[in-house]
Amino acid sequence: MKTMPDTIRAGPQPLDKPLAVELKGVWFSYERTPVLTDVSLSLRQGDFLGIIGPNGGGKTTLLKIMLGLLKPDRGSVRILGDTPLEARHRVGYVPQTTSLNISFPVSALEIALMGRLSLARPGRPYSRRDRDKVEELLRRVGMWELRDRAVGTLSGGQRQRVLIARALATDPEILFLDEPATGVDREFETDLFRLLEDLNQEATIVVITHDIGVISRSVRSVACVNRRLIFHEGGQITKEMIDMAYACPVDLVAHGLPHRVLEHHDEG
Amino acid sequence: MWEILHLEFMRNAVLAGILVSLCCGIIGSLVVVNRIVFISGGIAHAAYGGIGLAFLLGISPTLGAAGFAVVVALVMGLVSMRAKYRADTIIGVLWAVGMALGVVLIDLTPGYNVDLMSYLFGSILAVPSHELWYMLGLLSAVxxxxxxxxxxYLxxxxxxxxxxxxxVxxxxxxxxxLCMTALCVVMVIRLVGLILVIALMTIPPYIxxxxxRSLGRMMCVASLLGVVFTLTGLWLSYLLDLTSGAMIILVAGVAFFASAAGDAFGAKRSGRGEL
Known part of the structure; x- marks a missing residue:
């Protein structure tokens, strides 16, 4: 059991900055099952948003709407002031590793290079600049030595590092991560959030996580999604969120965190 | 065994086997890693509708099958992108309807008795020289x-x-x-018939x-395996006087099970060989 930090890294809120993400009245359903109902969210550039919520509550759907992979039934989505489609080349995405084929015949280096693909260059080989950039990033996440290994021979944490390098290779202004701490060891989890805090100096970070213990140290804002969305600029996890999420705080409870956060909330 | 190559039909069979196996190794690898094996099976069977249409109109059955297969492939592709949840059902329907259409169109073709079996199980020993050029052209394009x-694609x-x-x-x-898959499937129908297409397209890439540890190497190894399976099957069918298409698939099948057994055995000892 690791020790909890005394305060959430609240920091000065970048209230004057332009919006990174703006959702207004977003509705989404799969076939006839509503997944998101009337979701609104305004996130400023430079923010670090943690998205929590129960499984099946719509976290990944929300992320895919922000990425433009899914179209909402109703409502508007603006990413960096543009439509998600127009903003695509300005965002990075780290998907859940469990959604990818582990036995796929591809090396770590080849995966990281995918971040340098763009519409402008179908059919052209990667340039010197692309390769230098990817080398720098693989070194940064500590995967350069293992660059020629097949993805199937890497551990969960190593795969995650490669996917982060791939996302960073796009030079993102916003970085979206879906459960980046799933299937990785505890040690890497700490490294991961340190790396994200570091990246947050330049980019907006949006991370889905089930593990509120680690997230609380890094995030500036928290949103809880369970069909509806509750958003708090400033990182507090409110009693309202926990009541709504109900099923999600398994991890919260396991880490003994709600008490602390709720106390914090009561004080506020 | 080399004297059999003096026979023109045998030379053509060997060349067709090599060209189509190389094509299959490349396209089959993408079919396997993209999990579109079912669509490929659907294209192969629905292509029979094109063969029927070609006979009714009096054009080349290979061209008829190719054109029809490409149209079916595009329809299946669009359906699988739009209606993901029902894609498998719709592909299954097109699979059967294409086949049925082929049978009925051939019934309607006046005074022409088509050898259905050669399309179901292949006719590698009857590949005319000009079709070798189609195969070479397709392989080059692919x-x-x-x-x-x-x-x-990676x-x-x-x-x-x-x-x-x-x-991207x-x-x-x-x-x-999907278009490349459709054309490749039509060529494979020549070799082993539309029922057995899937085995030749998936077994070499699977192994x-x-x-x-790279898609490119997977394509190369799959192509070589395909050539080995095809030529071995062809040779055995000649020696034993058995149906060539089915022998090719049986050779591939034996390799498939040997590889699977090797995995089960190898899993006990650690490590796996990689190219």
């Missing part, structure tokens, strides 16, 4: 397209959503892949995937 779009096969986000024209490349 090779050039895959080399040109290699990194895009990206969309490994992680389609990421490929979409970085701006995923839909276009996916439909192009190759386990021993390679």
């Amino acid at each position: 090779f050039l397209l895959i080399v040109f779009f290699y990194k895009e 990206a969309l096969s490994y992680d389609e959503e990421f490929a979409v986000i970085v701006g 024209p995923v839909r276009t490349l996916y439909l192009l892949l 190759a995937e386990k021993y390679t």
Whole structure:
């Protein structure tokens, strides 16, 4: 059991900055099952948003709407002031590793290079600049030595590092991560959030996580999604969120965190 | 055994076997890693509708099958992108309707008795020389397209959503892949027949995937395995006087089970060989 930090890294809120993400009245359903109902969210550039919520509550759907992979039934989505489609080349995405084929015949280096693909260059080989950039990033996440290994021979944490390098290779202004701490060891989890805090100096970070213990140290804002969305600029996890999420705080409870956060909330 | 190559039909069979196996190794690898084996099976069977149409109109059955297969492939591709949840059902329907259409169209063709079996089980020993040129042309086109779009195909096969986000024209490349698959399938029908197409397109890549760590190498190894299976099957069918298409598939099947057994055995000892 690791020790909890005394305060959430609240920091000065970048209230004057332009919006990174703006959702207004977003509705989404799969076939006839509503997944998101009337979701609104305004996130400023430079923010670090943690998205929590129960499984099946719509976290990944929300992320895919922000990425433009899914179209909402109703409502508007603006990413960096543009439509998600127009903003695509300005965002990075780290998907859940469990959604990818582990036995796929591809090396770590080849995966990281995918971040340098763009519409402008179908059919052209990667340039010197692309390769230098990817080398720098693989070194940064500590995967350069293992660059020629097949993805199937890497551990969960190593795969995650490669996917982060791939996302960073796009030079993102916003970085979206879906459960980046799933299937990785505890040690890497700490490294991961340190790396994200570091990246947050330049980019907006949006991370889905089930593990509120680690997230609380890094995030500036928290949103809880369970069909509806509750958003708090400033990182507090409110009693309202926990009541709504109900099923999600398994991890919260396991880490003994709600008490602390709720106390914090009561004080506020 | 070399004297059999003096026979023109045997030479053509060997050349057709090599050309189609190389094509299958490249396209089959993409079919396997993209999990579109079912669509490929659907295209193969629905292509029979094109063969029926060709007989009714009096044009070349290979061209009829090719044109029809490409149309069916595009329809299946669009359906699988639009209605993901029901795609398998719709592909299954097209699979059967295409086949049924072929049977009825051949019934309607006046005074022409078509050898259905040669389309169901292949006729590698009856490949005319001009079809070898079609096969060479297709192989060249497939090779050039895959080399040109290699990194895009790698990206969309490994992680389609990421490929979409970085701006790879995923839909276009996916439909192009299905068109190449359709043409490849029509060539494989020549070799082993439409019922056995899937085995030749999937067994070599399946085995190759386990021993390679890049998609390009997987394609190379799958191509070589395909050539070995096809020529061995052809040779055995000549020696034993058995149906060639079925022998080719049986050879591939034996290799498939041997490889699976090898895995079960190898799993006890650690490590796996990689190219």
